[in-house]
Amino acid sequence: MNFKHLVLFACILFFFNSCDDETDCCPMPEPENEAEFESGIFVLNEGNFGSANASVSFINMNEGQNKAQVFNSINGYSLGDTAQSIEMHESMALIVVNVSNKIEVVNRYTFQSLGSIQSNLDNPRFAEVVGERIFVTNWGDGMDAEDDFVSVFNLSDLSFIDSIPVSEGPEKIIASGEKLFVAHKGGFSFNNIVSQINAESLIVETEIEVGDVPVSIVLDGNDLWVLSSGKPSYADNETAGQLSKIDVITNEVTESYEYPQSDMHPANLKLSGNKAYFTIDKAVFELTPGEELPATSKFEMEEVEVLYGFEIYQNMIYVASPHLDFTGDGSLYIYDLSEGRLIEKFTTGINPNGIYFN
Numbered sequence: 312m313n314f315k316h317l318v319l320f321a322c323i324l325f326f327f328n329s330c331d332d333e334t335d336c337c338p339m340p341e342p343e344n345e346a347e348f349e350s351g352i353f354v355l356n357e358g359n360f361g362s363a364n365a366s367v368s369f370i371n372m373n374e375g376q377n378k379a380q381v382f383n384s385i386n387g388y389s390l391g392d393t394a395q396s397i398e399m400h401e402s403m404a405l406i407v408v409n410v411s412n413k414i415e416v417v418n419r420y421t422f423q424s425l426g427s428i429q430s431n432l433d434n435p436r437f438a439e440v441v442g443e444r445i446f447v448t449n450w451g452d453g454m455d456a457e458d459d460f461v462s463v464f465n466l467s468d469l470s471f472i473d474s475i476p477v478s479e480g481p482e483k484i485i486a487s488g489e490k491l492f493v494a495h496k497g498g499f500s501f502n503n504i505v506s507q508i509n510a511e512s513l514i515v516e517t518e519i520e521v522g523d524v525p526v527s528i529v530l531d532g533n534d535l536w537v538l539s540s541g542k543p544s545y546a547d548n549e550t551a552g553q554l555s556k557i558d559v560i561t562n563e564v565t566e567s568y569e570y571p572q573s574d575m576h577p578a579n580l581k582l583s584g585n586k587a588y589f590t591i592d593k594a595v596f597e598l599t600p601g602e603e604l605p606a607t608s609k610f611e612m613e614e615v616e617v618l619y620g621f622e623i624y625q626n627m628i629y630v631a632s633p634h635l636d637f638t639g640d641g642s643l644y645i646y647d648l649s650e651g652r653l654i655e656k657f658t659t660g661i662n663p664n665g666i667y668f669n
Contacts, residue, residue, distance in 0.1 A: 346420040351376070353667040354620075354631060354643055355406070356660030357394045365394035365408060366660040367422070370643065377657050382406070382415065385422045390415060397667050398438040398445075400466075404667075405438050405445065414438065414447065416469065419669060431462050431471045439484040439491065441510040443467060446491055448481035453499035461493065463513060475513050477506055483528050485535070486510065487559040492535055494525040501542050505535070507562055517562050522553025522569065527580035527589070533559050536600065538580035538589055541573065552577040552591075554604060568604050577604075579621035583648065588628075593618050595628065595651065610651030615644055622666040623648060631663035 351371035358364035367381040367390065382390045391411030398405040404419040412435065414428040434450040443466045451458035456479040463472040480498035484491060489510045495502040505519045505528070522539025529536045535557040541550040551570040554577075558565050570577075579590045587600050593615050594608035612618070612630060619641075620631030628646040641663040645655040 348381070348422055348669055349420050351669055352629070352643070353381075353397065353404075353669070354657075354659045354663045355394050355397055355665035355667070356641065357409075357662045357664045358392070359638065359661060360393055360410060363389055363392040363411070364661060365390045365392060365411075367394075367406070368643075368657075368659045368663070370657050372645075372655065379660060381422050382417065386417075386424045394664075395435065396437045396665055398440065399667055400440040405440075407435050407438055407447065409435060414445075426469050428464055428469050428471075431464075431474065433458070433460075435462075436482055437484050439486050440466060441486045441489065441491065444472065444510065445469075446484060446486075446508075446510070448477075448484050448493060450480060450498045453480075456498070456500065459498065461491075461508065473513055475508060475515065477508075477515060478502060478504055478518060481506070482526070485528050485530055487530055487533075487535070490516075490559060492528060492530075492557075492559070494528045494537060496524055496526060501546065503539065505537055505557065519557055519562055519564060521555045521557075521564065522567075523550045526578050529580050529582050529587075530559070531582055531600070534565075535559050536580060536582070536587065538577055540576045540578050541570075543576060544574065549573045551575050552604070554580075556600070566601065568602075570604055575604075579618075581621070581623045583623045583626070588623060588648075590618060590621055612644065612646060612651065612653075614653055614656070616642070619662065620664045620666050622668075624668055627654070629666045631659065631666055633662040633664075637662055 354368040356366045369378045369381045391408035393410040395407045395409040404417050406415040412432045416425045436448045438447045445464040447462045461475040480496045480502045481493045482496040483494045491508040493506045495504045503523045507517045521537045523542045525537050525539045527538040537555045539553045541552045551573045552575050553569040556566040577589045581588045594611045596605050597609040615632045616635050617633050622629045626648045630644040633641040641659045643657040
């Protein structure tokens with residue numbers, strides 16, 4: 312064996328011996344997390360108040376999958392008490408947990424935790440992301456009309472930025488450019504405004520009067536459609552539902568339609584194609600925006616026990632329905648939009664209230 316061969320043999324022997332040790336010299340590539348939830352339906356289950364049993368279900372209709380307790384099983388701890396809503400933003404899902412006063416942030420495709428926000432929240436409701444900021448509506452004490460606010464956090468590190476005092480009962484929140492529009496349902500009371508917040512200056516620039524108890528806001532280009540359910544029968548003065556259109560450039564109400572009957576209380580406004588849809592109890596109503604509110608429904612979803620969540624996606628209606636006693640597992644009903652025919656039913660967790668899509 313000549314000198315060159317000896318050196319080569321020694322180098323090879325050193326390489327294999329050194330890699331036999333449990334060191335970092337020859338690291339194996341870490342397996343990438345599989346995007347297990349890349350395509351399907353998430354159902355947010357709020358659970359029972361005070362029981363810390365909120366959960367997320369995942370349904371993949373193409374593969375016949377129905378997975379319960381997705382957050383808990385992936386992350387090894389409970390989601391918390393009374394899940395309220397989810398805001399999907401790029402690859403992230405922000406889960407607002409109302410009674411626990413926190414937001415769990417996960418990767419929407421793997422559901423692995425990316426962090427959480429557990430301060431500067433008080434009775435949080437809904438979230439919206441604008442640029443590098445997260446905006447969260449908070450009721451505070453639902454009986455106190457003076458403590459409501461929108462809290463603001465950094466998207467990158469979830470650190471707190473500021474709180475914006477707002478009128479009573481901020482609920483749904485949606486962005487149009489640098490403008491944020493907040494529907495003020497009224498907390499445990501009743502309100503009738505949409506506030507507009509500047510996402511840069513964090514200042515409430517105006518309040519726009521709409522119908523009583525605005526429950527849905529949907530953006531359509533430069534138009535913001537606001538569906539108000541009206542004050543319910545147990546209020547001192549029952550009022551009818553109303554649909555308003557706000558020009559997001561001028562912040563002015565340009566159209567308004569009201570039911571003639573005070574006992575008509577619509578909810579769950581959705582746009583699909585050139586039509587708008589909403590519900591009253593378990594009935595689905597269809598209208599062309601710009602026309603009077605319809606007096607008769609398109610069809611009724613008789614199988615649904617309690618209508619708690621409602622979405623329209625790819626010409627299908629998705630309904631989240633708790634069990635009648637609000638303690639057992641609920642259901643997800645899927646209907647054909649055009650005919651109202653029941654297509655499928657899936658079991659969910661306790662008190663499903665929201666439906667989201669990947």
